[in-house]
Amino acid sequence: MDMDPFFRRKRAGLVKSLLSLSLIFASVLMILKLRLSEKDAVGTKHGQEPSWCGSDCFPSIKAPVQSNFWRLNAETPSNTVNSQRVSNGTPTSWDAQILNCSEDESVKNQDWFRRLDPRFHQFVLHRHCRYFPMLINHPEKCADGEVHLLMVVKSVIEQHDRREAVRKTWGKEHTVDGKKIKTLFLLGTPTTGKDTKNLQKLIEYEDQIYEDILQWDFMDTFFNLTLKEVNFLKWFNIYCPRVKFIFKGDDDVFVSTHNLLELIGFKEQERKDVDLFAGDTISKAIPIRNRQSKYYIPKELYDRPYPPYVGGGGFVMSSHLARRLFAVSEDVELYPIDDVFLGMCLKKLNVAPELHSAFRTFGITRHKASSLNREPCFYKSLIVVHKLSAQELLRMWRIVHNKDLVCTQWTSI
Numbered sequence: 309m310d311m312d313p314f315f316r317r318k319r320a321g322l323v324k325s326l327l328s329l330s331l332i333f334a335s336v337l338m339i340l341k342l343r344l345s346e347k348d349a350v351g352t353k354h355g356q357e358p359s360w361c362g363s364d365c366f367p368s369i370k371a372p373v374q375s376n377f378w379r380l381n382a383e384t385p386s387n388t389v390n391s392q393r394v395s396n397g398t399p400t401s402w403d404a405q406i407l408n409c410s411e412d413e414s415v416k417n418q419d420w421f422r423r424l425d426p427r428f429h430q431f432v433l434h435r436h437c438r439y440f441p442m443l444i445n446h447p448e449k450c451a452d453g454e455v456h457l458l459m460v461v462k463s464v465i466e467q468h469d470r471r472e473a474v475r476k477t478w479g480k481e482h483t484v485d486g487k488k489i490k491t492l493f494l495l496g497t498p499t500t501g502k503d504t505k506n507l508q509k510l511i512e513y514e515d516q517i518y519e520d521i522l523q524w525d526f527m528d529t530f531f532n533l534t535l536k537e538v539n540f541l542k543w544f545n546i547y548c549p550r551v552k553f554i555f556k557g558d559d560d561v562f563v564s565t566h567n568l569l570e571l572i573g574f575k576e577q578e579r580k581d582v583d584l585f586a587g588d589t590i591s592k593a594i595p596i597r598n599r600q601s602k603y604y605i606p607k608e609l610y611d612r613p614y615p616p617y618v619g620g621g622g623f624v625m626s627s628h629l630a631r632r633l634f635a636v637s638e639d640v641e642l643y644p645i646d647d648v649f650l651g652m653c654l655k656k657l658n659v660a661p662e663l664h665s666a667f668r669t670f671g672i673t674r675h676k677a678s679s680l681n682r683e684p685c686f687y688k689s690l691i692v693v694h695k696l697s698a699q700e701l702l703r704m705w706r707i708v709h710n711k712d713l714v715c716t717q718w719t720s721i
Contacts, residue, residue, distance in 0.1 A: 447546075470701075477563075496524055586624050616660060623661075664691070666690045
């Protein structure tokens with residue numbers, strides 16, 4: 309049943325709406341300005357195009373070596389100062405400044421590689437490359453006192469509307485009962501064929517407004533989602549010594565921050581929070597061999613059952629476990645599916661991810677057409693629901709948080 313007629317839209321958030329509108333106008337003006345400047349610059353460009361705006365935007369950075377797979381800044385000036393490290397070996401700032409991600413030639417002559425599906429060749433040849441230069445960084449994000457919960461959201465540059473919806477709903481930075489909640493979006497660079505220069509300018513402008521984006525210089529592809537995992541874990545280990553918990557999820561999920569904080573509170577009371585890792589746990593899964601599937605894995609790459617892992621749509625973990633994951637991840641070979649990769653790391657730590665029924669990364673029910681997937685009272689009682697468009701998220705958030713919404717006692721689904 310559509311519940312919209314029972315609720316009138318509030319006229320709050322006018323300032324944010326105007327801000328979003330100004331972003332659109334500024335984006336159009338910026339694109340026009342960039343195109344005019346590009347016409348003026350015809351004939352003066354280097355032979356190799358940079359992976360984004362490169363040396364045109366940052367004169368201190370040399371034009372990068374081209375790579376169709378990574379598209380990264382491979383060179384920096386030779387006089388770049390190396391980051392100092394504390395006594396335990398942890399860098400005090402992001403130290404992945406110089407990186408030449410060349411192919412692993414030793415793999416090419418191996419029989420299993422010759423049999424491997426060509427779609428995985430570039431991944432295998434470059435998976436020794438883990439940490440990449442940062443294009444946008446916010447080392448101050450965790451410095452403002454003790455942060456109780458850091459909301460970390462995987463996104464891509466083009467999904468501005470999703471990020472806006474998250475900022476207006478579950479990703480809004482605020483303090484609840486003295487507990488600070490901060491938000492960050494994790495991004496790479498646009499994939500090949502996109503308007504990379506203008507998109508990079510737009511994301512930089514967006515970050516000037518919100519100051520909540522971390523961006524690394526690798527392409528935003530499905531296989532590179534694992535790079536977001538390892539680069540974030542390293543970033544967190546450097547910059548967030550006083551954060552207590554992390555929620556990590558996609559930009560197309562609904563999250564009840566109230567219920568999430570309650571779960572964390574219960575775990576703290578029960579003293580089961582030290583190695584907390586909870587979500588929609590998947591056990592006894594095996595690699596998908598259907599070549600048409602997004603999650604297809606050939607036998608040559610992996611031929612064993614998966615360890616228990618949590619669906620990447622949304623999960624919560626303690627900062628203590630996040631630091632342990634970072635340490636152990638450096639000894640785990642990168643895997644094309646980021647959810648499974650974290651499961652491999654957890655297995656190496658002998659930590660079993662907790663299955664929690666309030667995390668629904670496949671929807672409230674797996675039948676997408678079911679009306680239960682649009683029932684606000686279920687959203688009110690759960691923690692994570694995947695997946696919603698930006699407009700669906702804003703609409704459901706308004707309904708769930710309307711004081712007139714009355715829900716009866718629901719049984720388990």
